Amino acid sequence: MSSLIPELYVLWHPRCEPGDALATRIHGWLRPGNGLGPQVFYRSLPAPEAPPGGLPPPLPGESRPLSAVQAPPPGSNLQVVILLIDAFMIAAPTWRHWIGQLAREQGAAARVCLPVALDTTAYNGPVALHALNFLRPAGVPASGTAQPWADEVVETVSRSLLKQLTETLCDLLLRPDDAPPGAGPGPTLDLARPKVKIFLSHAKKDGTVPARRIRDYIYSQTQLAAFYDENDIPYGSSFSRVLEGNVSGPTQSAALIAVRSAEYARRPWCRREFSLFRRPLPMPAAGRMAEHWLLNPTLVVDALAGGVHTPGIPELGNTAAIRWSEDIPAQEEQIVTTVLRDVLLAAFHRAVGQTVPDAPNHVVLNWLPDPTSLLHIPRIRQAGAGLHVYYPGRGLTGLELDTLTDYFPEVEFFSFDRMNP
Helix, strand or coil, X not given: CCCCCEEEEEEECCCCCCHHHHHHHXXXXXXXXXXXXXXXXXXXXXXXXXXXXXXXXXXXXXXXXXXXXCCCCCCXXXXXXXXXXXXXXXXXHHHHHHHHHHHHCCCCCCEEEEEEXXXXXXXXXXXXXXXXXXXXXXXXXXXXXXXXXXXXXXXXXXXXXXXXXXXXXXXHHCCCCCCCCCCCCCCCCCCCCCCCEXXXXXXXXXXXXXXXXXXXXXXXXCCCEEECHXXXXXXXXXXXXXXXXXXXXXXCCCEEEEEECCCHHHCHHHHHHHHHHCCCEECCCCCCCCEEEECCCEEEEECCCCCCCCCCCHHHCCCCEEECCCCCCCHHHHHHHHHHHHHHHHHHHXXXXXXXXXXXXXXXXXXXXXXXXXXXXXXXXXXXXXXXXEECCCCCCHHHHHHHHHHCCCEEEEEHHHCCC
């Protein structure tokens, strides 16, 4: 997994009708609450002194026209520029020059461009853009139509765009740090890498239908892979070793989706899968004094039928859940995109954690701490006075901190925003 810390710039021409709405959705999706997620910046309105159709104001440290976006500030080491391209952007010479310059610098200056086609004219842009694979959200109105972007159209395009953008950013942030020789000095999406894999945990007696639908969606509508035991445990192999390897071993999945049916709690292997996946993994590094720990995301798909009773499952803890319903269209997309956003945030927070000052009394997490996950970390479980635990975001609530203090009275907890207590 890489140590890239991205910041995102969303660019759109001032006359692009859905630009503001799409940018707002991107911001809300990638920063879901309390400071979690990468920084997202908007670039649309021209400078006050610019002529109509001019470029947005220059940023600190930026010099026109050679550089359209400034060097990354301290902390971030990658710029992801999302170009919302429509006919207005293509028709404006200043904007064409700008996005062409950005595309020519692709990968050479810690920058990745992600062009988004909001119109068929988007493909008539500068030659440098032609070499890039465009994000093509579904539901975009046909070119040449005078119909406005109705709310339902914006919603359809937004959902499709967020799906594609989340997959792309995951692919970028989960790339290995040790890129092969000849890959170039900057980040790239050109290298062939194993697909991001999602583990599907379910009880065969009554949880197969949702799990199969999610699996089929992953293979037909995404660039991901799924671990589904019916297909992925070779005949004659050790059931236990294959499962554990995909839950917490060298072929580990990036996230786990548990289909909670009435029989799920009664299946020891289902509970074992989930329990193993909820155990933090150490991230050793030579010469580092602080301990860094990784916890990959989990999501519960609640498939309980109305009125059905099932035993409680303590392993599920505070895991987020989505209710399964046959009446919800495209729910497989919602489920997979949601857990993939959590994979993206986990990778981002892991990279940010690398910037925490290195000290022997520091323990760094890539998730919001809770008693169940922390009890698996020996250093915290046996903590004496002076141990500092760092976690993502801008701070837990008073109730959450009080609960952690009750369990770990000798430990001090600090969000990443308070790296110098």
